[in-house]
Amino acid sequence: MAESAVSLVIDKLAPLLAQGVQLLKGVHKEVVDIKDDLEAIRAFLKDADSEAEREGASERVKVWVKQAREVAYQIEDVIDKYNTLHVAQHRDRRVFAGFLTKVPSLVRKLPLRHKIASEIHGVRKTLQRIKDRSEGFRFASSEQGGSSNIVLHDPRLGSHFIEDSELVGIESTKDELISLLVSGECQRTVIPVVGMGGVGKTTLAKKVYDSYVVKQHFQCHAWITVSQSYDRVELLRSTVKKLYEAKKEPFPEAFVTMDALSLIDELRKYLQQERYLVVFDDVWEIRFWGDVEHALVDNNKGSKILVTTRNEDVANFCKRSSLVHVHQMKSLPQREAWELFCKKAFKFDFDGNCPKDLEELSQDIVRRCGGLPLAIVAVGGLLATKERVIPEWQKVVDSLDSTMASDPHVENVTKILSLSFHDLPYDLKACFLYFGMLPEDFSIKRTRIIRLWVAQGFVQEKPGLTLEEAAEECLNGLIRRSLVQVDEASMKGIPKTCRVHDLVRDVILSRSEELSFGHVSWNSSALKGIARHMSISKGGSDNPKGSTRSQTRSVMVFCGSKLQKPIIDAIFEKCKLLTALDFEKCPIDEIPEELGNLLHLKYLSLRDTLVSHLPKSIGKLRNLEFLDLSDSLVETLPVEVNRFPKLLYLLGDPKWGGGFFVRGSLGQLELLRTLYVINAGDNHERELINEIGMLKQLRKLGIMNLKKENGRDLCIALENMPRLQSLSVASEGHGVAILDLQAMSSAPLHLQSLRLWGKLERLPEWISRLHNLAKLRLTDTMLMDGDSIKVLQALPNLRFLRFLRGYNGEEMHFEGGGFLKLKSLCLAGLTELNTMIIDQGAIPLLEKLEIGFCQSLKEVPSGIQHLQNLKQLSLAKMSDEFNERLSPNNGQDYWIVKHVPVLQYDGTYDPDDESSYGAWVELWFGQLTKLA
Structure with a gap:
């Protein structure tokens, strides 16, 4: 990881020296020498990092690696101090050139600049000493990408790590657990799933829970992740909240301040008449059952509690007051372990089979994994990136041989995970370690993590790719190596949210502490440390103790309670070199004027906070690239917005919806890629749209309250956006008025997502030319003619189509050969629709069909029987005649849909269930005030 720190600083020095200008008298040459020395040192560091990890490694080597990393951090600090002086005194867009070309005499007269020059001189001397020492070491050479013989630390085990799609051999176990849950005794029953970390307890429980x-x-259900450090009151409150969420009921504010006794009483009353299922995942403490047993009332309705734990004593403790069925999870037998390994290591070649010449080595590796899915998936992911030749695979076997410990299970898991970490290239290591800043069991959006990486400088541009695209490649690399798990993916398979499992996070935290990379504070009143990155997970109530040095580059806050003002003040006063500040979902209501002092800030997120006003000093943040105000209380973007020449992403949709108003000029934001969502409903709409037309780099645009007479101007503006990929447009009055978008002669051909909200006199002709369009949502468009369907079914890449009061014709005909890639179709509120025909060969890949509030439709759509890939059919609020024909009891149309695995319609399921009609209606009708 020292290699990572040095490489990042070299990358940062390059543009400074490329200016070819005089820094300070005598300093420019020293900076050149520093860069040369760093490059020489980097050549040693990959082997030195590995050597420092070896059991019995020389303390001299460890100290040398640590010193190299720390001096790299010092150099980065000096560079940023130069940058601070430039931004503060010259306000020039060019970070270095404007400052560095100023009169030398002015530079020499400023003591602070001389201090910085002195620091450069001191760093140069330190670096030279470190370089001289390196010549005395003789590190064993390892080829790029190879593995060294290393012994790995054994950090505390948090939880197991395994992905659902890669688990083998649990189908029979899943069926057994399902049977235990839905049958058996009427009295309350606890079913503990017991096994060691990495054996697949959570994966099994989740598949059972989701069935x-x-x-x-069950009439109500909740999934609660417990983990090692839980608070009893928070656990009870979380259980209540999850139960309310499952029923789509608002969580009472009174519960926020209740004590444990009151929460237990509320839970007992809530569950008294319900057959419930509660899953408690990752329980460590024996006292756990004592904390929840009285809240989970035994109501003799067949209620069940499913618990995953590593500690069998937890299961035994439950027996004191409840019926218990313990399920022991065992490691995979060799045959199934081999099957899982091949699935991972040879997923994309050899038809999933191991080549004969690698079979002996591979079998040896699988045996050393001890049958643990976590270990098998980790090493399989590592080997999937290796060349399929014996020498490369022998290195992995040799590494495992040299690090075998007395415990062939737990020890090997951490060793294999750490082996995967050490095998990462330097840019992936920094990206991977940043996951340690997230709370335990936290799922983060893909877009959020990659933007944070970019802001930290972890990612370098690659030919043909933007920084964000390069960051996405880094994320995919971590996913492929099984170090990051995808929680949710789009229909195209693109990750939406991801996380690291607890065991992986433990490895990260162990490494981060050693490397001074990250500091996770559970109580922000102890705001201290020298880490480059800080995470605060609780608000604290006291004044901060200690201090954090200026080295800190990013702060992420994850506080369920209000963050106290002294903590906020400390962040702004003591972290002057911050590049990223993330307050997402933190209930803060004010940002201090000192925000303007953070001159290096690139990333600022106030998403889902209570902040309603931005200080004027925000205009000083001329390095700002990411500004996220979505779901905050900020309704109007200040005039200072035009002072952000580097701004790439501007996100803002206030909690009340409708987009934010713009008071400043947008035309100068030439680099802007995302503008989502702005409210055009004021007297300067035309000027605003004309300015939007100057943003030729836009990839995503959202605009609300567009007047009909300004539709032509918007079309002209859109023709200037050749890179546009996502467009959302709503007419005046939240879609009430007519949307006039006909006058576009040159369509944005790269468009992948389109949302139109408002009356359309006809479907815009240019839509037929959107051959890359994958997602189309038409809301309140009230199209009348069947020709619109013919146009849409010819779109070659359309995967998602939604009509929400979007079609007002009487017939909808899906012709054979149409919608060849469509996977999801939603038809809601089509009040005039009385006939729906699906020809054989139409919509062949459709997986989900949702129809609701179509009261004129009396018969089940003809042709559904042709949809052999249909996995879910949801029907809601249809006519009585329609429901009678669909009834499994002599309904004349039931045969058409009986092949569908998941069939949901009125009267066949609990309306309070999360997959029910009620939830479906909320999904499509409950968010009409939101453009997202």
Whole structure:
């Protein structure tokens, strides 16, 4: 990881020296020498990092690696101090050139600049000493990408790590657990799933919990992740909240301040008449059952509690007051372990089979994994990136041989995970370690993590790719190596949210502490340390103790309670070199004027906060690239917005919806790629749209309250955006008025997502030319003619189509050969629709069909029987005649849909269930005030 720190600083020095100008008298040459020395040192560091990890490694080597890393940090600090002086005194867009070309005499007269020059001189001397010492070491050479013989630390085990799609051999176990849940005794029953970390307890429990049979059987349900450090009151409150969320009921504010006794009483009353299922995942403490047993009332309705734990004593403790069925999870037998390994290591070649020449080595590796899915997936992911030749695979076997410990299970898991970490290239290491800043069990959006990486400088541009695209490649690399798990993916398979498992996070935290990379504070009143990155997970109530040095580059805050003002003040006063500040979902209501002092800030997120006003000093943040105000209380973007020449992303949709108003000029934001969502409903709409037309780099645009007479101007503006990929447009009055978008002669051909909200006199002709369009949502468009369907079904890459009061014709005909890639179709509020025909060969890949509030439709759509890939059919608020024909009891149309695995319609399931009609209606009708 020292190699990572040095490489990042070299990358940062390059543009400074490329200016070819005089820094300070005598300093420019020293900076050149520093860069040369760093490059020489980097050549040693990959082997030195590995050597420092070896059991019995020389303390001299460890100290040398640490010193190299720390001096790299010092150099980065000096560079940023130069940058601070430039921005503060010259306000020039060019970070270095404007400052560096100023009169030398002015520079020499400023003591602060001389101090910086002195620091450069001191760093140069330190670096030279470190370089001289390196010549005395003789590190064993390792080829790029190879593995060294290393012994790995054994950090505390948090939880197991395994992905659902890669687990083998649990189908029979899943069926057994489902049977235990939906049948058996009427009294309350606890079913502990017991096994060591990495064996797949959570994966099994989640598959059981998500099964349709289980969801239909229980009237209410909740999934609670417990983990090692839980608070009893928070656990009870979280249980209540999850139960309310499952029923789509608002969580009472009174519960926020209740003590444990009151929460237990509320839970007992809530569950008294319900057949419930509660899953408590990752329980460590024996006292756990004592904390929840009285809240989970035994109501003799067949309620169940499923618990995953590593400690069998937890299961035994439950027996004191409840019926218990313990399920022991075992490691995979060799045959299934081999099957899992091949799935991971040879997923994309050799038809999933191991080549004969690698089979002996591979079998040896699988045996050393001890049957643990976590270990198998980790090493399989590592080997999937290796060349399929014996020498490369022998290195991995040799590394495992040299690090075998007395415990062939737990020890090997951490060793294999750490082996994967050490095998990462330097840019991926920094990206991977940043996951340690997230709370335990936290799922983060893909877009959020990659933007944070970019702001930190972890990612370098690659030919043909933007920084964000390069960052996305880094994320995919971590996912492929099984170090990051995808929680949710789009229909195209693109990750939406991801996380690291607890065991992986433990490895990260162990490394981060050693490397001074990250500091995770559970109580921000102890705001201290020298880490480059800080994470605060609780608000604290006291004044901060200690201090954090200026080295800190990013702060992320994850506070469920209000962050106290002294903590906020400390962040702004003591972290002057911050490049990223993330307050997302933190209930802060004010940002101090000192925000303007953070001259290096690139990333600022106030998403889902209570902040309603931005200080004027925000205009000083001339390095700002990411500004996220979505779901905050900020309704109007200040005039200072035009002072952000580097701004790439501007996100803002206030909690009340409708987009934010713009008071400043947008035309100068020439680099802007995302503008989402702005409210055009004021007297300067035309000027605003004309300015938007100057933003030729836009990839995503959202605009609300567009007047009909300004539709032509918007079309002209859109023709100037050749890179546009996502467009959302709503007419005046939240879609009430007519949307006039006909006058576009040159369509944005790269468009992948389109949302139109408002009356359309006809479908815009240019839509037929959107051959890359994958997602189309038409809301309140009230199209009348069947020709619109013919146009849409010819779009070659359309995967998602939604009509929400979007079609007002009487017939909808899906012709054979149409919608060849469509996977999801939603038809809601089509009040005039009385006939729906699906020809054989139409919509062949459709997986989900949702129809609701189509009261004129009396018969089940003809042709559904042709949809052999249909996995879910949801029907809601249809006519009585329609429901009678669909009835499994002599309904004349039931045969058409009986092949569908998941069939949901009125009267067949609990309306409070999360997959029910009620939730479906909320999904499509409950957010009409939101453009997102």
